[in-house]
Amino acid sequence: MALASRTTGNPYLRNARNVLRNVMVAGVPCKRTAWGDGLDQLIEGYRRFRREGWPERQRMFQALAQDGQRPAALVIGCVDSRVDPSAIFDVAPGEILTVRNVANLVPPYAPDAAYHGTSAALEFAVRVLRVPHVVVLGHGQCGGIHALLRGAPDEAQDFVAPWMGIAAPARAQALCCDTPEAQQRCLEHEAIKLSLANLMTFPWITERVADGSLTLHGAWFAIHTGVLALLGPDGTFTAVA
Numbered sequence: 001m002a003l004a005s006r007t008t009g010n011p012y013l014r015n016a017r018n019v020l021r022n023v024m025v026a027g028v029p030c031k032r033t034a035w036g037d038g039l040d041q042l043i044e045g046y047r048r049f050r051r052e053g054w055p056e057r058q059r060m061f062q063a064l065a066q067d068g069q070r071p072a073a074l075v076i077g078c079v080d081s082r083v084d085p086s087a088i089f090d091v092a093p094g095e096i097l098t099v100r101n102v103a104n105l106v107p108p109y110a111p112d113a114a115y116h117g118t119s120a121a122l123e124f125a126v127r128v129l130r131v132p133h134v135v136v137l138g139h140g141q142c143g144g145i146h147a148l149l150r151g152a153p154d155e156a157q158d159f160v161a162p163w164m165g166i167a168a169p170a171r172a173q174a175l176c177c178d179t180p181e182a183q184q185r186c187l188e189h190e191a192i193k194l195s196l197a198n199l200m201t202f203p204w205i206t207e208r209v210a211d212g213s214l215t216l217h218g219a220w221f222a223i224h225t226g227v228l229a230l231l232g233p234d235g236t237f238t239a240v241a
């Protein structure tokens with residue numbers, strides 16, 4: 001299906017345009033207080049960046065603008081605000097690509113007309129930029145994994161619940177663990193392995209892994225200790241020394 005007909009034929013999009021038009025005509029006030037507080041914080045951060053970060057990093061940004069990017073890895077992380085790949089790996093702009101989604105999942109290869117944000121990022125990283133490493137970065141206390149174990153909230157049924165279905169094959173194994181905590185940890189780990197297996201359903205990833213130009217990695221980050229563990233060939237996660 002052509003992109004134009006998919007968007008113009010979308011009843012939700014038509015409704016959104018009508019709502020926006022009415023708001024603009026009627027001047028309906030937005031909820032400025034809550035959003036304003038958040039935006040003030042962001043703008044203040046931006047000003048700090050311009051005042052302190054930009055002079056230090058100006059040359060680096062200008063080199064990136066002039067020479068383009070050559071990131072060393074694509075990190076597939078969770079949308080969770082506590083698990084920032086750039087902070088965990090202490091990298092500067094230009095050093096890694098990141099794509100973040102709920103529970104850091106990779107769907108299987110499916111070149112159809114649906115919108116595949118994570119797969120599009122993979123294609124760009126692996127085929128266009130030819131990154132040498134792809135890292136699936138999971139984490140403790142993952143809300144997406146919790147939703148798969150215990151059921152997604154009513155407010156998260158449109159997209160989160162079906163999205164988490166990607167990791168459903170690992171759920172039964174996790175439920176064999178004795179405690180809710182062990183089930184959560186097990187599913188966080190198994191979902192990473194499942195995403196690594198799904199990566200290998202992409203033909204251009206399989207090709208690059210086979211010729212040795214691309215390596216896939218699994219990692220898991222504990223928020224409360226700040227410790228990163230890597231997935232080894234024996235299927236277990238071991239803390240980085």
Ligand SMILES: [Zn+2]
Nearest residue numbers: 078080142143
């Ligand atoms: Zn998460």
